[in-house]
Amino acid sequence: MPDIVPVTAPAVPSPTAEAYADLHADACAVLTGWTPTGAAADAARDSTLDLLAAGPVAMSRGHRAGHVTASALVLDPTGGRVLLCLHGKFRKWVQLGGHCEPGDRTLAGAALREATEESGIAGLAIDPVPIDVDIHPVGCQGGSLHYDVRFAVFAPAGATERVSAESAALGWFPPDRLPEPLADGTVQLVAPALAALARRSAG
Template sequence: MDRIKLRNQLGKYRTPYEEEAAFIADFAELTADPLAYKRERLEGHFTASSWIVNHERTHTLLTLHRKLGRWLQLGGHADGNENLMEVALQEASEESGLTSLRLVDLTIFDIDKHIIPERPHVPQHFHFDVRYLLEADINEPLQMSDESISLAWIAFDSVVDMIGYNPSILRMLEKTSKSEILL
């Protein structure tokens, strides 16, 4: 998906979640900036991630992120690639080792604008994260990358206990639970 397709998808994107709806326009505006797909744009840039679920929609795959020390969905920086769906799939594969990953839908599943804290040589900045829904075989062995402390399939009813309060993840969990997508 190039930046024009992304902008068109964002123009059609609708959500009942106020916190998510509040930044759709910010995402659409950012698509016009070619630097927005590179982490060198220090005020903020695009990232892409995957909300990975098993076929039965009972578990999600989360990673304990090494730099942030929090349980999150798999994903990463676009690094110049304007096809964020491709970025999400590549990051999911690299961070999990899964070969059974399957894109459930060609449309955006969720978006989130969140702040990344300052680190040495990197100022505080925003991630404009575009998320896609993927399925994978829960029985396939996982291969953890260097970016993770841990990687695990978490039962939907245990996600809150595992991650605490993270409105972005809770929103994706709720979307999956209410989803009318056929299994």
Template structure:
């Protein structure tokens, strides 16, 4: 992926942080896409919900020791941010058939890292997928657990900012209003 491709993807972001993210990519170029070129870079993540958005699938992150959405670093073979988010979600959830709801950016979040992380800052670009909670999940080497939770009864500890991010996604225009099953 090239910085120009990341900028095109960010144009779909509904967030007021879009300008800050695009300024970061413009200023850092290739370093914004490659964790080996600097301590701050883009990451791609995927929030997986049940069809009725009453459940969210989270992983217990091995390094962070908190529950979080699926996601991670961009790889050279990723053609774009959406494909990186999908790859990460498939790898970390074990749901090989998982598909994004669309390629539109649904969430932007810049966060500092501490503890067992070698990076200093992630500029996370989030996407949304829908899955059937009956679908079998598999724990990856990056996680200690993968589990569905009601969106109004999240586990502890959570990644910093996750409740705010989930609330924004659920309140957004793409959130369905029906209460049907998954």
């Protein structure tokens, strides 16, 4: 009887990795070229790039070691108010945002999609340059980390918000008088978001 030679099937990319390939490439490019807004953001950016070395799977919520998310601080046209949501699960006020999805192609696009879905506001505009990166523990997959890339988003004049299923409430607040209880890491978004609005207005 001739020897039986096992045949090894060629490696097939997982659907998850394939679905997040474009988004992963964008995240690597954006964070590599980004000038951090502070020392903590600098360290978080470096840690996020280390996470991204795992490949596109690092963009998926199924990656137990941690995954990249996208969020947005929404400002009104004057910068006199910011929009926050009272999160339905952990009952703190926080900027809008969440998990990336397979249909997302850029981090800024993911943040804008999340902001639109959670605010119900049409016509939002985003500054594609991040204003912060923050790493924090979450309950995903029984315990994981969010490597959250944050952006400034600008609402049109006269915008009317609509509470989504993920929020207990939405509210506009002066940037120097944010509500309590406030999620860790939200207050640090105010200064760079207002700077982004100033650049937009000047342009």
